Amino acid sequence: MARIAVGGFQHETNTFAPQRATWADFERADAWPAFIRGPELIEAVEGFNIPIAGAVKMLQELGHDLVPLCWCSAPPSSYVERDAYEKVAGAILQDLATAGPLDGIYLDLHGAMVAEHHEDGEGELLRRIRALVGDTIPIVTSLDYHTNLTPEMVKHASAMIGYRTYPHIDMAETGGRAAQLLDRLLKDRRPLYKAYRQIDFLIPLVWQCTLTEPAKGIFELIGEVEQGSRRGAGSPGGSHNQGIVSITHTPGFPPADIAQCGPALVVYGLDRDAAEAAADRVAVAIRDREAQFAGKLYTPDEAVVEAMRIAAHATKPVMLADIQDNPGAGGTSDTVGLLRALIAHRAKGAVIGMMVDPEAAERAEALGEGALLDCGVGAKIGYGGETPVEAQWRIVRLGSGRFTGTGPMYGGAKFQIGPMALVTDEASGVSAVLASKRIQANDKEMFRHVGVEPAEVPILALKSTVHFRADFQPIAETILCVNSPGAHVSDPSELPYRHLRPGIRLRPMGPVRE
Ligand SMILES: [Zn+2]
Secondary structure (H helix, E strand, O other), rough: EEEEEEEEEEEEEEEOOOEEHHHHHOOOOOOOOOEEOOOHHHHHHHOOOOHHHOOOOOOOOOOOOEEEEEEEEEEOEEEEOHHHHHHHHHHHHHHOOOOOOEEEEEEEOOEEEOEOOOOOOHHHHHHHHHHHHOOOOOEEEOOOOOOOOOHHHHHHHOOOEEEEOOOOOOOHHHHHHHHHHHHHHHHHHHHOOEEEOOOOEEEOOOHHOEEEOOOOHHHHHHHHHHHHHHHOOOOOOOOOOOEEEEEEEEEEOOOOOOOOOOOOEEEEOOOOHHHHHHOOOOOOHHHHHHHHHOOOEEOOOHHHHHHHHHHHOOOOOOOOEEEEHHHHHHOOOOOOOOHHHHHHHOOOOOOEEEOOOHHHHHHHHOOOOEEEOOOOOOOOOOOHOOOOEEOOOEEEEEEEEEEOOOOOOOOOEEEOOOOEEEEOOOOOOOOOEEEEEOOOOOOOOHHOOOOOOOOOOOEEEEEOOOOHHHHHHHHHOEEEEEOOOOOOOOOOHHHOOOOOOOOOOOOOOOOOOO
């Protein structure tokens, strides 16, 4: 039995987004738990599909003694404010300093956090922890698929294990895998060799989905190389591959203006040559598929016209992904480009969500079901100079914003997202689901909570880039990706980078950063 500290600090930073992450954003619950520190952490994370929940469960099953630090996350946004970063990092460091003798540390990190004063949020945190605890204690972290994996992170962590799915349905599972690896390091007492590679082109989120090629095939190959290593042990000719312990490839989070933004991978092995060879093999496979990271994007008008054409003969909903207003990537989730197109084309029966507008949601709650809303909807942040949509908004249904997720990604999540409402424009028959906190439209329960059964809607517009596919793709007639203005700018070559390293292509097959 070992004594293992467990904690987490999650933020995905879109440095180009309008809203920063404050301490209050980390302190409150949304789809995931609020800031939690100390012994209560264990119970607070139980049952959530998040890495720390999977890690805690696995470490307990392996018989280890856990020392809870703190865990928190905030919705993706621009920079983490210095005060918030220092409060959380300070709590982790302080608790580690007073924890007594430790055998290992597990951390649930995102990997794409940028603080106001540190562009490599996780690298800096790991550097401070390493300086405190010394070089011998294993530090193992789990990582999001969208990690911008930096040399600093690779240097200070003993090992890191990333998700292998986008939509992320393996979050708790990844925490469990990280816990198993930490357990192995404690038993083996052999340091791992690290083979690190960066890929020299940015990949827009919309083309990173693992349900389709090329990401699907790349992660299959990674699985094969790892499996080959295990099978190879003891078999003739298998010795070369044998030394590979784990492979993590993170396709990156492009809207982060930092030097080390972009896809990368790290192979951990007991054998240097085997690790280097595997790293080369995976890197070549990604580079060979560069041109395949592509697809069709529609303007809002094109998308609505096409959706109405298909919906006229379809039995299942046509889905429109509002990929640039994804709050899971720093979007405000209140832009109105797609909503205006639905209304302009009178797409009767269409529903769009989540329209994050606390003002309108609270107003709807005050006025009550059946009344007409006396304010416009959306565009409260005013991204791109947009203004709220004024219409004959009838308040159809209210919700408390408290419900439990049921989809593959948010299953078990106890949502607390404030007042919600379904409002319908009487002239066009288009509806919007209003929410009070920024949350990505990833789970059918968000719609059912205000009386909408997603499968029965002709056109469903979702403010999400890829995650919605986990719960919604199985009931979709087809999915059209829409490029309406939003704070998650999909094509990185449109972003005004200042810190990104030179030489990297700004999109697959795209222009080179000078
Ligand atoms: Zn992610």
